[in-house]
Every structure is written in C-alpha cells, then in structure tokens.
Amino acid sequence: MLLFIPKLPLDKGIEAIIDFLTTNISFITKAISRVTEGGIEAFISFLLYFPPWLIIILIALVAFLITRSRGIGIFSLIGLLLIWNLGLWTATVTTISLVLFATFITIMLGIPLGIVAALYEGFYKVIMPILDFMQTMPAFVYLIPAIPFFGLGPVSAAFATVIFAMPPSIRLTALGIRQVPVELIEAADAFGSTRMQKLFKVQLPLATQTMMAGVNQTIMLSLSMVVIAAMIGAGGLGGEVWKAIQRLKTGMGFEAGLGVVIIAIIFDRITQKAAGRKNT
Amino acid sequence: MIKIKVENLVKVFGNQPEAAMKLLAQGFTKEQILEKTKQAIGIGGVSFDVHEGEILVIMGLSGSGKSTLIRCLNRLIEPTSGKIYIDELEVTAMTLKELRELRQKKLGMVFQRFALFPHKTVQQNVEYGLEIQDVEPGLRAQKAVSSLELVGLKGWESNYPSQLSGGMQQRVGLARALAIDPDILLMDEAFSALDPLIKREMQDELLALQNRVKKTIVFITHDLDEAIKIGDRIVLMKDGLVVQQGTPEDILTNPATEYVEKFVENVDISKVLTAQRVMRNVGTVAYLKDGPRTVLRKMQDAGISSIFVVNNDYMIQGIVMAEDAAAAIERGEKSVSEIIRRDTPQVVPGTPISELYTMMSNGSYPLAVVDDDSKLLGVIIKGSIIAALAGRSES
Ligand SMILES: Nc1ncnc2c1ncn2[C@@H]1O[C@H](COP(=O)(O)OP(=O)(O)OP(=O)(O)O)[C@@H](O)[C@H]1O
Numbered sequence: 001m002l003l004f005i006p007k008l009p010l011d012k013g014i015e016a017i018i019d020f021l022t023t024n025i026s027f028i029t030k031a032i033s034r035v036t037e038g039g040i041e042a043f044i045s046f047l048l049y050f051p052p053w054l055i056i057i058l059i060a061l062v063a064f065l066i067t068r069s070r071g072i073g074i075f076s077l078i079g080l081l082l083i084w085n086l087g088l089w090t091a092t093v094t095t096i097s098l099v100l101f102a103t104f105i106t107i108m109l110g111i112p113l114g115i116v117a118a119l120y121e122g123f124y125k126v127i128m129p130i131l132d133f134m135q136t137m138p139a140f141v142y143l144i145p146a147i148p149f150f151g152l153g154p155v156s157a158a159f160a161t162v163i164f165a166m167p168p169s170i171r172l173t174a175l176g177i178r179q180v181p182v183e184l185i186e187a188a189d190a191f192g193s194t195r196m197q198k199l200f201k202v203q204l205p206l207a208t209q210t211m212m213a214g215v216n217q218t219i220m221l222s223l224s225m226v227v228i229a230a231m232i233g234a235g236g237l238g239g240e241v242w243k244a245i246q247r248l249k250t251g252m253g254f255e256a257g258l259g260v261v262i263i264a265i266i267f268d269r270i271t272q273k274a275a276g277r278k279n280t
Numbered sequence: 281m282i283k284i285k286v287e288n289l290v291k292v293f294g295n296q297p298e299a300a301m302k303l304l305a306q307g308f309t310k311e312q313i314l315e316k317t318k319q320a321i322g323i324g325g326v327s328f329d330v331h332e333g334e335i336l337v338i339m340g341l342s343g344s345g346k347s348t349l350i351r352c353l354n355r356l357i358e359p360t361s362g363k364i365y366i367d368e369l370e371v372t373a374m375t376l377k378e379l380r381e382l383r384q385k386k387l388g389m390v391f392q393r394f395a396l397f398p399h400k401t402v403q404q405n406v407e408y409g410l411e412i413q414d415v416e417p418g419l420r421a422q423k424a425v426s427s428l429e430l431v432g433l434k435g436w437e438s439n440y441p442s443q444l445s446g447g448m449q450q451r452v453g454l455a456r457a458l459a460i461d462p463d464i465l466l467m468d469e470a471f472s473a474l475d476p477l478i479k480r481e482m483q484d485e486l487l488a489l490q491n492r493v494k495k496t497i498v499f500i501t502h503d504l505d506e507a508i509k510i511g512d513r514i515v516l517m518k519d520g521l522v523v524q525q526g527t528p529e530d531i532l533t534n535p536a537t538e539y540v541e542k543f544v545e546n547v548d549i550s551k552v553l554t555a556q557r558v559m560r561n562v563g564t565v566a567y568l569k570d571g572p573r574t575v576l577r578k579m580q581d582a583g584i585s586s587i588f589v590v591n592n593d594y595m596i597q598g599i600v601m602a603e604d605a606a607a608a609i610e611r612g613e614k615s616v617s618e619i620i621r622r623d624t625p626q627v628v629p630g631t632p633i634s635e636l637y638t639m640m641s642n643g644s645y646p647l648a649v650v651d652d653d654s655k656l657l658g659v660i661i662k663g664s665i666i667a668a669l670a671g672r673s674e675s
C-alpha cells in the first residue's frame with residue numbers, strides 16, 4: 001500500500017529550511033566563523049611557537065600531576081615524542097587545539113542544559129529524545145549543513161563536533177544531579193536552603209563524578225569527530241589520514257592513526273582520573 | 281503552652297485528591313479509597329498538640345503515615361488539607377520565603393538514614409544550617425564546635441561521615457540539627473538504623489540532652505519500647521489515623537481499642553510502671569521524739585512490722601523495725617535514735633518498677649518513695665508490685 005504514496009519530500013523540506021537560514025543568517029555565522037578561526041589559528045601558532053620538546057614535557061608533567069600515575073606520565077612523554085619523530089607534530093597540535101576548543105564549547109553549553117534538564121521535568125522529557133536523535137544520527141550528516149554556515153575549515157568542524165559531542169555532557173550532568181539521594185535533598189530543604197544553595201552546595205558537588213564521566217565521553221567523541229571532520233578541511237591528524245586514504249598509502253595512514261590513538265589515551269586517562277578522584 | 285498545633289491534617293498522594301477527600305469524609309477506609317480512586321491516603325485527618333518542652337512520640341507500624349506526618353510539619357510534604365500552627369503562626373499558610381525562614385531558625389530535623397552530606401566534613405555538615413543563613417564563618421565554626429561537644433564528638437571535626445560508625449554519624453545528624461539552635465527538633469526514626477546497644481545509649485543521651493537544652497521534640501518510632509522510654513506523650517497511629525494519644529501509662533493501662541491492646545500486649549510492663557503508680561500511702565509514721573514504746577504501739581495499731589521515721593518537715597530519717605523497738609524497751613531506752621536504721625532504700629516517683637524489683641529483692645525493708653527534698657511520699661512493699669503487674673487496669 002505504501003507503494004501508492006509518493007515519496008515524502010523530507011529532503012526538500014530540510015534543504016528549504018537550511019537555504020532559508022543560510023541566506024538570512026549566514027552573514028552572522030560567517031563572521032563568527034572568521035573570528036573563531038582566527039582564534040583557533042592563533043592558539044595553534046602559539047603552541048607551535050615553542051619547541052615541541054618543551055610542550056611535550058609540559059603535557060607529560062600535567063598528565064602525571066593530575067593522575068599521580070608515573071606510568072601515564074611516561075606513556076605521554078614517549079607517545080608524544082614518537083609523534084614528533086614521525087613528523088606529525090603540527091598535525092597533532094592542530095587536532096589537540098580543535099578538540100580542546102570543541103570540548104570547551106560543548107561543556108559551556110552542555111552543563112547548564114544538563115542542570116536545567118535535571119531540575120525541570122518538562123524540559124527533561126523534551127530534551128532526552130532530542131539527545132537520542134543527535135547521538136544516533138550518523139556523524140557525517142552534521143558536516144553537510146555546517147559548510148553553508150561556517151564555510152570549509154576548522155570552525156565548521158568544531159560546530160559539527162560540538163553537536164555530535166554534546167549529548168553525553170547534558171545527559172550525564174542531568175543524571176549526576178538526579179542521582180543525588182533524595183534524603184540529602186530533603187536534608188538540604190529541611191534546613192531552609194534556597195534552590196540555588198541546594199544546587200551549588202549539595203547537588204553539583206555530589207554530581208561532579210558523573211559529570212566528569214560526561215566530560216570524558218565528550219572529549220572522546222570530539223576526538224573521533226575532529227578526525228572525521230578532516231573531510232571538510234579541519235586538517236590535523238584526521239587530515240593526514242584523509243590524505244593517506246586518497247593516495248592509498250597504508251603506512252602513512254597507520255602512522256596518523258597511531259597518533260590519534262596516543263592522543264586519545266592521554267586525554268582519556270587524564271579525565272578518568274580527574275573524575276575518579278573526588279569523593280573517595 | 282502549645283508549641284505545635286495540628287488540625288485535621290490530610291495528605292493524599294495522587295492526582296485526584298478531591299475524590300479521595302470526599303470518600304474520606306464519608307468514612308471510607310484507606311484501603312477502600314485506594315481501590316476506588318487509586319489515591320493513596322498518607323494521613324487521613326489527624327489532630328494533636330505538642331506542648332512546649334515535651335517529647336511527643338508518634339508511633340505506628342510501617343505505612344501508618346508517621347513519616348508523612350512529620351514531613352508535613354515543615355512542609356517537606358505539602359499537606360492536602362488541614363492546618364498546622366507553630367507558635368500560633370499558621371505554617372500551612374506561609375509563603376515559601378516565610379517557610380524557609382521557619383525551617384532555618386526554628387526546625388531542626390534528624391533523619392533515619394542520617395542524611396549527612398558525604399562531600400563535607402563533620403564540621404562542615406554541622407555548619408550547613410548556619411552556612412545557608414549566611415552566618416559569618418568564625419561564629420558558625422564556633423557554634424558547630426559547641427554543638428559537636430554537646431553530642432560528645434569533640435575531636436572528630438575534620439573527619440568525613442563515611443569514616444564514622446552509625447551511632448557517631450547520627451550524633452553528627454543531631455549536632456547538625458542542634459547547631460541552628462532550633463526550638464523544635466523533628467526526629468524521624470532517628471535511632472531505628474542503629475544497633476540495639478547503641479540505640480539504647482543514644483536514647484539515654486537524648487534524654488540527658490533534653491534535660492539541658494529543653495527543646496520541643498517530635499520523635500517518630502515504630503518501636504513501642506522506645507516510645508515508652510522517651511515519650512512524655514505518645515500519639516499512636518494506624519492507617520493514617522490517630523487511634524490513641526496520651527502518656528505511655530495511659531496507653532498501656534487503658535488501651536483505647538483492641539488494636540492498641542494488641543500493640544501493647546508484649547510490652548514489658550515493669551519497665552513502664554513507675555514507683556508513683558504502685559506506691560501506697562504511708563499511713564502511720566514515727567517521729568524522732570517518739571520513744572520505743574510509742575513506736576511499737578503505732579506499729580501494732582497499723583499491723584505493720586516496720587515504720588518510717590520522719591522529722592518535723594516530714595523528711596525521712598530512717599526506719600525502725602518492730603523487733604528492735606521491743607529490744608530497746610527491754611533495755612529501758614527512752615529514745616528511738618539508737619535503733620533507727622538509716623540505710624533504708626529510697627527512690628523517686630519516676631523510677632520504673634523493673635528497678636524497684638531488684639532493689640527489693642536485695643533487702644527486707646520496704647521502699648520509701650521520696651521527692652527531691654527527701655520528703656516521704658509513699659511506700660512500696662513487694663505485694664504492691666505484684667498486684668500492679670497482675671492487673672493492668674488496676675489503678
Ligand atoms: N510519595 C508517595 N506516593 C504515594 N504514596 C505514598 C508516598 N509516600 C508515602 N505513601 C504512602 O503513604 C502511607 C504512609 O507512608 P509513610 O511513609 O508516612 O509511613 P511510615 O509510617 O513512615 O512507615 P515506615 O515505618 O515504613 O517509615 C503509605 O501507605 C505509603 O505507601
């Protein structure tokens with residue numbers, strides 16, 4: 001029976017909306033894009049201004065200080081030195097900068113939205129299916145509308161990344177707050193706390209562990225998306241992989257892929273430890 | 281003076297409280313209402329008063345509505361209908377701001393599962409109530425320390441709750457409530473999660489503390505022994521309704537319904553009945569100026585084998601035994617002062633029978649019941665205890 005119904009013009013509809021938005025607001029988004037791109041590039045140049053060994057030692061030191069694990073410190077040192085040796089330093093710095101930038105934006109948006117979702121049942125019910133949708137939609141799809149708004153380049157990549165990596169930070173912030181035992185909420189209320197006092201003195205401190213797990217997931221998703229986003233000119237390690245694919249160079253692809261793995265492990269261990277350390 | 285007044289309080293859990301209220305007014309039971317309307321009756325029309333400075337115990341089996349009731353008092357649960365007054369102010373009519381003020385200044389709450397903040401130290405937990413009132417840090421630290429001292433936890437300030445035993449955690453809970461110096465303490469099964477030994481210890485400490493700080497306490501328990509031990513008065517609940525209220529003795533000696541009778545059946549009554557309840561009037565006493573002859577005559581007239589000696593202010597001096605008096609007469613003594621036994625046991629009116637029992641089995645003297653000034657109020661002999669234990673309704 002479905003055969004008799006003509007194909008619904010869902011694609012045309014979406015395109016019409018995007019077209020409308022592009023013609024009407026893209027001058028703003030393009031402007032934002034230029035400024036942001038300048039910022040990201042300045043940050044990358046800043047990191048590249050120092051000799052790689054200095055940055056490598058600093059990162060390894062930070063990893064060690066946060067995790068208090070000598071193993072992770074040494075792994076970071078050797079892994080990053082290997083990346084440098086393979087001639088991937090510039091690409092790696094680009095990737096790290098993009099991930100940090102995207103994660104920063106994601107958290108700035110995701111945590112407040114997560115708090116609101118935790119406190120207002122109605123908002124929670126609306127946003128959860130949207131998050132499911134955002135997470136299951138194939139990541140590539142976000143790249144397409146990003147281009148008309150932000151043009152080819154790192155900002156489009158960051159935009160798509162933010163959308164892709166946002167759900168866990170919202171979800172786990174809401175979860176962390178909702179998980180606070182009801183008797184602690186009662187205790188806070190019984191002493192006459194205002195809503196804000198309850199949030200900042202009881203709910204958020206007790207939710208930090210879960211929220212950090214969300215940050216960890218956000219970073220991991222950002223990293224995977226930043227690699228994919230090389231297709232729209234994000235550059236970095238993903239760009240190297242992309243080049244290798246186009247030229248069918250397995251070895252080169254493997255090297256760049258290894259770089260991604262090393263960065264991923266360092267980010268993951270640091271954020272996991274930061275999450276596990278609180279409230280022991 | 282009445283501190284808290286509760287008038288016809290109802291709490292219906294569910295989305296159609298009106299339907300449930302209507303059936304409630306028609307006298308349907310909680311179960312019937314649940315079946316017909318799918319609305320759960322938490323409490324179904326409860327009235328009682330709490331007097332200033334007393335410990336009022338709300339007692340009942342699981343599901344009888346105790347927690348719901350105590351949470352209505354500070355509106356952690358919003359009552360469906362009825363009124364609550366604290367210090368003659370209507371709590372049920374307060375704005376949220378007034379309510380917060382009331383909770384901050386007047387109502388301290390202690391929870392069954394302690395509900396301490398795991399991310400705060402003992403000190404920070406106790407300071408919480410003051411912190412949210414923006415009390416200046418120096419002052420609030422000072423108040424927290426003295427509150428911790430009151431519950432015997434000095435020196436544990438910088439520990440985290442998870443490092444403390446259950447009993448100690450509940451002391452922190454109590455200190456946190458006391459730190460704001462509230463008029464009223466609300467305690468929901470505060471000792472139920474503790475081991476029996478620790479529980480008894482905490483009950484004793486609460487009573488001792490109450491003697492010093494004189495709060496008005498609403499204490500919830502499902503444990504009758506606990507209710508009897510610490511309650512000045514008891515409100516007994518069943519299925520969201522009050523079945524009886526009164527002193528522990530009232531409830532034990534005159535159970536209002538069969539349900540209450542069942543409930544109190546297994547109580548060790550000897551823990552509850554007090555010296556005052558079983559003592560008898562003294563009748564004849566001897567005076568210091570009396571000679572042995574007079575004293576012996578008094579005993580013979582009253583048909584007793586020993587007699588209490590009092591001074592002119594009726595303060596007890598000791599006891600004289602009939603055989604001693606007879607011997608003194610033979611020796612030709614003129615005064616009883618030589619034969620007074622001054623080691624006679626004395627008890628206060630509030631002493632529970634169980635203690636009297638052990639005291640009596642040790643000696644052959646009757647027990648003198650005296651007030652704080654040693655004035656003789658009554659006498660207890662073994663027979664009167666047995667009589668009291670035999671029939672509860674005997675008065
Ligand atoms: N949030 C709620 N929603 C629906 N019904 C509730 C709710 N809270 C309590 N009730 C019902 O109200 C009644 C009284 O519950 P309450 O917790 O006050 O009992 P309780 O006397 O404190 O019992 P316990 O000794 O187990 O703590 C119970 O029948 C319970 O099922």
Ligand SMILES: [Mg+2]
Nearest residue numbers: 346347348469
């Ligand atoms: Mg309860």
